[in-house]
Amino acid sequence: MSRSLILITLALVIAVAGHLQTGSKLALMHQLSLIGGHPFETVYDYAFYYGSLPRTAMAILIGAALGISGSLLQQLTGNRLLSPMTLGTASGAWLTLLITTLCWPVFAASHPDLAALAGAGIASSLVFLIAGRSGLSGLPVVLAGMAVNLLLGALASALVLLNDQYAQPLFVWSSGDLAQNDWHQVLWLLPRLLPIVPILIIAPRALTLLRIGEGNASARGLSLLPVFFLLLTASLWLSAISVASVGLLGFIGLLAPNLARIAGARTALGELLGSLWLGPLLLLATDAVAQLSSSQAGYFVPSGAASALIGAPVLIWLLKQKRQGEITAPAPRVLRPPASAPRVTAIAMTALLLALLFGALIDRDTDGWQLQFPSEVIWQLRWPGLIAVIAAGSGLAVAGTILQRLIRNPLASPEILGISAGASLAIVLTMLLGIQGAGMLTPLAAFSGALIVLGLLLFFGLRSGFAPSQLALVGICLAALVEALLQFVLAQGGDDTFKLLAWLQGSTQGVDEHTALWLASGVALCLIPALLSQRALTLLSLGATVASARGLGVQRARMALLVLASLICALVTAGIGPLAFVGLLAPHLASLLGARSIRLQLIVAALIGSAILLLAAGLGRTLLVPNLMPVGTLSAIIGGGYFIYLLSRRRLVTA
Incomplete structure (x- = not known):
């Protein structure tokens, strides 16, 4: 040396x-x-x-x-694979610096190190609580760090959107x-x-x-x-x-x-x-x-x-x-005994119905919260967004369920693949070239970017035999690479910066009737093969050795399921924008309700995912009137906060 x-x-x-x-x-x-x-x-x-x-x-x-x-x-x-970036400490430090700059600028100017240290400590504590002591040496802590990064990034973006005068x-x-x-x-x-x-x-x-x-x-x-x-x-x-x-x-x-x-x-x-x-x-x-x-x-x-x-x-x-054996990903732990399918489905349907009523009928003005049917004009503007978030929530939930079974880790989600980040980058590049807003160009560009990232994932997946841990880590690297390019464009400023930033948080403001219908149709078509793949998913969740012994072509099945989850994520990103934590949280909530079989978990997770986004859409429209918050920001804050609380509480109870 x-x-x-x-x-x-x-x-x-x-x-x-x-x-x-x-x-x-x-x-x-x-x-x-x-x-x-x-x-x-x-x-x-x-x-x-x-x-x-x-x-x-x-x-x-x-x-x-x-x-x-x-x-x-x-x-x-x-x-x-640990660092200030993957552990989430850098994002935590940046968030607390951002908060102190906006709320206590004098303190931020005189003691930025203390503010940053507080955020770094909070972020690392959350990651350690999620991963647990046994998960520090493997993949769980990396996935937990990315989950914390997504939550803190959503909070930071919300603050930036509400304080646009400080944005550049x-x-x-x-x-x-x-x-x-x-x-x-x-x-x-x-x-x-x-x-x-x-x-x-x-x-x-x-x-x-x-x-x-x-x-x-x-x-x-x-x-x-x-x-x-x-x-x-x-x-x-x-x-x-x-x-x-x-x-x-x-x-x-x-x-x-x-x-x-x-x-x-x-x-x-x-x-x-x-x-x-x-x-x-x-x-x-x-x-x-x-x-x-x-x-x-x-x-x-x-x-x-x-x-x-x-x-x-x-x-x-x-x-x-x-070597593939150096990084391990444990199988998801059972949270609650299996429950009857009708009971679980009824609970999820009730949650979806209540969220739909909230998203469609709740309004807020100077007189406070109101439950009322929207006028015909308001309804014509509102219903495409509702259809879009229902389709997006169900699609991401199904993609998340597939990935958690495929990678055999309860912290896996569509964000791990970097597919939505690739779609986002394509949109950003169209803006940089000055050709944004040209009819169908935006969704086509988003879909192309998602497919490029998918191609890279498949290339690296073939070389590693589609090893789950290696695939997840390559996805994290690609997502970080794309995020760097996005930060480069956002740093340029310009008139469209805030419009772009709102889209990157997942916004339904630009969703029209045509976009809502093709998004719903595309997601519905993808749900059919997902429901038909229950045998492959069941065997893969038991491990490659068991799946191969039962006659399943492991690599072929992994590749097909990866393509399916990626296509769902690409469709959602092209229609609404990147959305975080829905695909991470919905499968967990379905499991908490007692959905154990693959088919039941897919159905219940889809219902819950739609309910989460409907709730986020209603809150984004009414919480900070007259300001509108993107649905992706609210879903990330709600879903991420509850998910981290859930895993932290479970870790403390079982430690």
């Missing part, structure tokens, strides 16, 4: 020089003379000393912080930006990075003992719980101050420790040192790409988007190097 550290150090020196050259027109020797104290002569000298040089220093410091943060998380849990800087902030105009932020950050020094001194012994097992570590005098929380707090602190300084930067904390191990790090100290060096190297390289792209293309390219665009393909390559 010492030889590798020397090579990494040389690469880091070259990266620093290249980064300085990228951000300034001055020759390298002239830059060095300015650093050495040479007097300023031109405006370029000032721009270098107060712009390019602090940006390079910030990239080094933030890269080191994220590298150490990711290494601590991965070594504490033994999970090579918030978009840049959420995308990650290393640009500096003086040394103030660097000097603010430096003393807050001091915990790195005791980490490098104290942490290696504790992490080394953890590698030999908890029992052996305890026998050698290591107090596991205090050490775990101390090092976890240090990791959260480094992640929080990074978000407070430059916003969200994905993949650096995930890739640096993995690349350190590839470079030959075999000890805890070696991995920490390798991450300390590789984090700045990665961030300098990605930020240089961002600066070059901004200057050449004429668009503002956020540093966070560039890091994700580079990091996601590298992570997919790393996943290909893993």
Whole structure:
């Protein structure tokens, strides 16, 4: 590893020089003379000393912080896929910073690190409660982190929509930006990075003992719980101050420790040192790409988007190097004894009817809430949206049920595939090209984007034999990649930014009669093969070995079910926009009611999914009158909040 550290150090020196050259027109020797104290002569000298040089220093410091943060998380849990991004800590830090900026701007300006740390702590606590201690080393904690990310992202988007006057800087902030105009932020950050020094001194012994097992570590005098929380707090602190300084930067904390191990790090100290060096190297390289792209293309390219665009393909390559047995996904646990089909169906139908009445008949004005039949004009505007959300809710619920059985994990959902993110990206690209709103172009573009992501999933799925855990992780990578591209477009601002943002939250405002009917027809056609696939789903939920022994073509069945779930998700996204948590929550609620057989769970989940979106549509129309909240935002907040409460309560009860 010492030889590798020397090579990494040389690469880091070259990266620093290249980064300085990228951000300034001055020759390298002239830059060095300015650093050495040479007097300023031109405006370029000032721009270098107060712009390019602090940006390079910030990239080094933030890269080191994220590298150490990711290494601590991965070594504490033994999970090579954990990082501030996948654990949800970065999203939590950003949300609390956003809240304090809007509500207590003075506190946010003076103590952004404390606000970010609070959010990081809340997010990580939720993830640990969902995944449980036994799930930290496998896929459950990654899926739980993505669920928390979706919920926090929905909350943040709702705040942005309600405070549009602050939107442009918030978009840049959420995308990650290393640009500096003086040394103030660097000097603010430096003393807050001091915990790195005791980490490098104290942490290696504790992490080394953890590698030999908890029992052996305890026998050698290591107090596991205090050490775990101390090092976890240090990791959260480094992640929080990074978000407070430059916003969200994905993949650096995930890739640096993995690349350190590839470079030959075999000890805890070696991995920490390798991450300390590789984090700045990665961030300098990605930020240089961002600066070059901004200057050449004429668009503002956020540093966070560039890091994700580079990091996601590298992570997919790393996943290909893993054996399928290294990442496991447990089968869903039984929550309640099976119930009779008529009783469960009647309960779900009642919930759907009540939600339909609420979505169709409840209004609110200056006199308060009112139950009334809408006028003919209002009904002509309202019924297409109601049909659309019924179809979308049932479709996503069925897709979620298929995926949870297919991947054998209760936290799986359509969002894991990244299909809706691909459809969203296609819409964003049509906006960027200036051809949005051309009749059927929007749904066609969304469907094309979804199919492209599906093709990538099938390609990687074929190479891994459609292993459930590998498929889910590739979907997460693709979703993160597409999300980076979306953040790039949103960071440009413009007149259509808020219209686009509302669509990205799932909006029925643009749904007309034609869109509602073709969406309902398409989802109904997809439900037929879903109901006919109960035998395959039942066998696959028992495991590939059992399914193969019973004569099922495992790979062919997985591929067909994956295509079916993806097509449903693509249809919904093309019609309404991306919707989160419906496909995650509805199968759980169906299981809670006692629906155990595949056919019954599909039917009950479809009814519940429609009820959830109808409730969200009614609340979005009436909750903040005269403001309208997108149905996807409300469904994510309602469904995500209840789902996290449900899993956290179950974890606490059964622990």
